[in-house]
Amino acid sequence: MRRRMITLIYILVGAAVGFYYLPLLWGILNIALNPALLVFIDIIIGALIFWLLSLPLVSGTEKLIQRIEKELTKRSPVYLFFGTLLTIIGLVLAVLISIPLWRTRIPVINNILPILLMIVFSYFGFRIGTTRLDDWRKAFTHAKSSKTDGGNVIERQDDNYHHYKILDTNILIDGRIYDLVKTGFLEGTLLVPNFVLYELQYIADSGESIKRVRGRRGLDILNKLRKEKIVPIEMYDGDFEDIPEVDSKLIALAKKVDGVIVTNDYNLNKVIQFQNVQVLNINNLAKSLRPRVIPGETMTVVVVKKGTERQQGVAYLDDGTMVVVEDGRYFMDKQIEVEVTSALQTDAGRMIFARPLHSQRGIDEHTDHKENRNNKDKKKIIKNGCEESFLTSSYFFKQKRSSSGKSCFLGSITIILGEIS
Numbered sequence: 348m349r350r351r352m353i354t355l356i357y358i359l360v361g362a363a364v365g366f367y368y369l370p371l372l373w374g375i376l377n378i379a380l381n382p383a384l385l386v387f388i389d390i391i392i393g394a395l396i397f398w399l400l401s402l403p404l405v406s407g408t409e410k411l412i413q414r415i416e417k418e419l420t421k422r423s424p425v426y427l428f429f430g431t432l433l434t435i436i437g438l439v440l441a442v443l444i445s446i447p448l449w450r451t452r453i454p455v456i457n458n459i460l461p462i463l464l465m466i467v468f469s470y471f472g473f474r475i476g477t478t479r480l481d482d483w484r485k486a487f488t489h490a491k492s493s494k495t496d497g498g499n500v501i502e503r504q505d506d507n508y509h510h511y512k513i514l515d516t517n518i519l520i521d522g523r524i525y526d527l528v529k530t531g532f533l534e535g536t537l538l539v540p541n542f543v544l545y546e547l548q549y550i551a552d553s554g555e556s557i558k559r560v561r562g563r564r565g566l567d568i569l570n571k572l573r574k575e576k577i578v579p580i581e582m583y584d585g586d587f588e589d590i591p592e593v594d595s596k597l598i599a600l601a602k603k604v605d606g607v608i609v610t611n612d613y614n615l616n617k618v619i620q621f622q623n624v625q626v627l628n629i630n631n632l633a634k635s636l637r638p639r640v641i642p643g644e645t646m647t648v649v650v651v652k653k654g655t656e657r658q659q660g661v662a663y664l665d666d667g668t669m670v671v672v673e674d675g676r677y678f679m680d681k682q683i684e685v686e687v688t689s690a691l692q693t694d695a696g697r698m699i700f701a702r703p704l705h706s707q708r709g710i711d712e713h714t715d716h717k718e719n720r721n722n723k724d725k726k727k728i729i730k731n732g733c734e735e736s737f738l739t740s741s742y743f744f745k746q747k748r749s750s751s752g753k754s755c756f757l758g759s760i761t762i763i764l765g766e767i768s
Contacts, residue, residue: 353408357401358394365393421541426584429476429483437472441465478585511538511606512627515597516546519565521611523629528577538606539569540583542596598622637666637697644687645704650675664699673702 369389373380380388419427445461476483512535518524519539527533547569551562572580583604587596594615601608601624608619611629619626640646648662653676660675662685672678672685685701692698 349409349412350405353405353412354398354401357397357404361397361400362390362394364397365389365391369393421584423582423584426477430473431476433472433476434469435472437468437470438465441468510535511604512536513538513540513597513601513604513606513608514543515608515610515612515615516543516550516565516593517612517615518610518629519543519547519568520550520561521629522564522568523611523633524609525568525571527629527632528572531577533578533609535578537572537578537580538583538600538604539580540585540596540600542586542593544569544582546593594618598624601625633666634697637668640687640690640699642687642689645684646670646687646701647682647684648672648701649682650678650680653679668697668699670699670701673700675703678703 366386366389369392370385373385441461441464445464448461449457451457512533514524514537528537547562547565549562550558551566553559553562572578583600585600587599590596590599594612597608597615598619600606601619602622607625607627608615609627609629610616610619613628613630616626616628616631646664648664648670650660650662650672652661653659654661654671658674658676660672660678662670662672662675664670670685672683673688684704686704687699687701689700690697691700
């Protein structure tokens with residue numbers, strides 16, 4: 348059906364071309380016929396010529412129309428409305444400017460320049476209408492609210508409030524944004540750009556199973572947010588064609604709509620802060636909500652692996668906090684009660700150090716025990732050395748009666764008396 352319509356359009360265009368331009372050809376060739384018959388012949392010849400042209404061109408024309416339809420279906424009605432409206436306004440302005448130009452008798456100015464003005468003004472009108480959608484929406488919303496309130500509109504000036512919360516790809520794949528929205532802690536409108544949606548679709552169509560599952564999870568979270576309507580959620584149809592990376596597009600969009608980027612990407616968080624754009628990091632929120640632990644507090648953990656140091660074991664809390672257990676390697680895969688000795692906060696998270704609760708030695712006692720054991724070992728070594736010195740000095744005392752043997756003998760007796768005392 349579509350191919351027939353395209354062919355019919357070609358035939359009608361050919362008939363119109365033949366009707367208007369073939370009489371000029373007959374005048375040049377000095378062919379004189381009945382005017383009514385000549386009109387009929389012009390229409391038939393023009394339609395026949397364009398029908399022959401449509402045979403090789405109809406397939407390409409159909410593909411072009413399908414591509415245009417596909418692009419139009421991706422756009423929102425607001426995008427199409429403002430684009431068309433501003434295009435018409437641009438054409439009207441071009442026509443008004445061209446009226447005095449048409450009255451001039453300068454060849455280029457009275458015929459070519461008006462056409463160029465129409466093309467340029469219509470293009471700029473379309474671009475202004477499609478790239479400033481948020482400004483147009485705000486203008487219409489402000490005008491509507493002004494009429495509703497009778498002209499008394501109270502605007503709240505708060506630098507800490509941002510209406511749009513822009514979601515990136517990682518936060519949708521993570522899925523915790525859905526639980527956070529359900530709690531009601533996020534206010535305003537969630538804004539999902541089209542380039543984020545396209546990236547999710549690309550990940551969902553990936554050949555790797557892990558990426559495919561993550562992409563589908565992000566799409567499922569987005570669909571749940573739209574269906575349940577917990578908070579308003581909008582799609583941003585614009586794109587920043589001169590920016591290739593999605594993260595950079597998010598920053599540009601946040602600056603454009605004065606929004607906040609919601610993410611869980613650590614590196615993107617640092618880049619956003621450097622660009623003077625506000626960011627809400629879900630990981631930072633989770634860290635701030637973790638329960639605080641103090642030395643002496645007890646908890647129950649399961650040692651799952653060995654630590655980096657000797658006799659250490661590693662356990663994890665429900666929120667992912669790592670717990671380093673002293674002498675924990677003796678309790679592998681066992682649930683034990685531990686006592687917190689200290690905690691360390693880093694950029695990567697919090698680390699807790701603990702020891703088994705049934706251990707009777709404290710930290711200082713354990714250190715003193717190690718020192719006493721080392722002192723005993725040293726005394727044993729000294730004692731053994733003294734015995735050897737005593738035997739050696741006795742041998743020399745008996746055999747040679749040398750002065751060196753006497754001094755060694757006396758030194759050995761002194762060390763032994765010190766040990767006895």
